[in-house]
Amino acid sequence: MGLHEEIFLRADYEEFFRSLGLLNYDSFLTFERGEEVSEVRDRIVFRFRPEAEGDAFFLKIYRQPGANRPLSQCLQMQSPKTLAKMEARNLNWLKERGFVAPKVLAWGGRMNGWSEVNSFLVTEEMVGFEPFDEWLERKKSELPGKEFQRIKRVMIDRCAEALADLHGQGFHHPFPYLRHFFVPVEPLTPSEPLPLTPSPRSGEGELFTSKSRQDVRSPCKTLQLHICG
Numbered sequence: 001m002g003l004h005e006e007i008f009l010r011a012d013y014e015e016f017f018r019s020l021g022l023l024n025y026d027s028f029l030t031f032e033r034g035e036e037v038s039e040v041r042d043r044i045v046f047r048f049r050p051e052a053e054g055d056a057f058f059l060k061i062y063r064q065p066g067a068n069r070p071l072s073q074c075l076q077m078q079s080p081k082t083l084a085k086m087e088a089r090n091l092n093w094l095k096e097r098g099f100v101a102p103k104v105l106a107w108g109g110r111m112n113g114w115s116e117v118n119s120f121l122v123t124e125e126m127v128g129f130e131p132f133d134e135w136l137e138r139k140k141s142e143l144p145g146k147e148f149q150r151i152k153r154v155m156i157d158r159c160a161e162a163l164a165d166l167h168g169q170g171f172h173h174p175f176p177y178l179r180h181f182f183v184p185v186e187p188l189t190p191s192e193p194l195p196l197t198p199s200p201r202s203g204e205g206e207l208f209t210s211k212s213r214q215d216v217r218s219p220c221k222t223l224q225l226h227i228c229g
Contacts, residue, residue: 003117006085007108017106020050025108028120034059043083047125056125057105060084063118082109084119090171091123097169102126132159132181155183 007025009017022028034046042064049056062083084107094101102123109119130138132155140148159181 002113004111005108006082006110007106008088009106010104013105016050022106025110028059028106028108028122029061029063029118031059056127058102058121058123058125060087060121060123061118062109062116062120080111080114080116082111082116082119084109084121087121093171099166128185129182130185131179132183133178135183136178 005025017023020031020033022031031046031048033050034048036044037047037058038045043060043062046059046061047056048059088104088107091101091104095103102125104121104123106122107120110117136152136155139151143151159176163176
């Protein structure tokens with residue numbers, strides 16, 4: 001089967017990538033203008049802001065050969081794909097169904113037969129959100145006890161509703177934690193809709209599909225939900 005390479009760039013961002021010197025597959029793997037924000041086993045994540053007042057972006061590099069565990073995909077009756085391609089597909093899946101998710105700007109992957117050599121993913125940063133567990137700690141010191149408990153129950157109920165909605169659409173996330181949920185910095189009313197999104201800073205986890213179902217299995221933080229409320 002040999003070595004196979006794929007690369008995708010959003011057409012409206014090609015000039016942007018060219019201005020950063022990101023002209024080919026290898027240039028993404030060796031990009032040095034970002035700040036390292038996460039490193040877990042087979043992947044490393046960089047954050048970079050090309051302009052002082054401009055948008056920030058995340059570059060995730062999957063760098064351990066065979067990290068995609070192709071046997072898992074084959075057991076699900078799929079052809080093996082790189083981790084970056086699977087994550088990009090799932091982010092787009094969420095956006096197509098009305099969930100808030102980071103914009104995928106680029107991805108690429110190399111496979112040697114059925115095994116991944118390496119891959120990368122570039123997403124746009126989403127700003128204005130606070131981790132739910134940190135939000136709870138802050139509100140606990142700001143609100144009277146009964147009011148805090150009431151709001152906490154409402155928020156957790158809405159987390160459950162979001163997960164039920166997600167599962168109902170065929171996307172399964174069996175291991176949610178409070179730190180996987182985010183609250184917007186600007187307060188919204190309790191009646192606001194509840195969007196959800198995976199985090200660009202994904203830690204450990206394995207993402208794969210099976211026919212009409214998509215599963216996210218993660219002991220750490222592969223999927224994060226953004227709570228608007």
